[in-house]
Amino acid sequence: MDCIFCRIIAGEIPSKKVYEDEYCYAFYDINPQTPVHILVIPKEHIASADGVNAENSIYVAKIFEAIPKIAATAGLANGYRVITNCGDDACQTVKHLHFHIMGGRKLPENMG
Numbered sequence: 194m195d196c197i198f199c200r201i202i203a204g205e206i207p208s209k210k211v212y213e214d215e216y217c218y219a220f221y222d223i224n225p226q227t228p229v230h231i232l233v234i235p236k237e238h239i240a241s242a243d244g245v246n247a248e249n250s251i252y253v254a255k256i257f258e259a260i261p262k263i264a265a266t267a268g269l270a271n272g273y274r275v276i277t278n279c280g281d282d283a284c285q286t287v288k289h290l291h292f293h294i295m296g297g298r299k300l301p302e303n304m305g
């Protein structure tokens with residue numbers, strides 16, 4: 194298993210857990226870009242948003258059900274941004290679908 198996020202789910206690589214359920218796992222980003230920077234990942238390996246289909250889209254739905262709970266736990270009552278980088282042009286570095294939950298300060302309007 195050479196996927197770093199699959200190894201985090203398996204507990205082979207330590208992480209700072211924020212939330213977990215049957216479908217997803219959330220943990221603090223190792224290199225935070227904002228005061229609060231959390232990653233949410235599906236427990237099934239999906240390479241990116243481009244790999245979502247009718248068979249695995251339940252994971253994405255469940256992640257989006259979990260996001261408000263994760264944001265509340267993290268104290269993001271004033272708002273937050275949810276981002277997924279998909280493929281080389283978006284600079285995706287880990288090829289396991291993940292959603293960045295970013296906040297804790299006013300974020301720039303520009304998205305890229």
Ligand code: 5GP
Nearest residue numbers: 197208220221222223224278284285286287
């Ligand atoms: P991407 O650039 O693929 O959208 O985001 C990958 C994110 O994963 C980056 O923000 C990076 O800091 C984070 N990351 C990479 N390896 C690890 C790790 O081993 N542990 C944690 N907690 N975050 C990681």
Ligand code: ZN
Nearest residue numbers: 196199238289
């Ligand atoms: Zn994986």
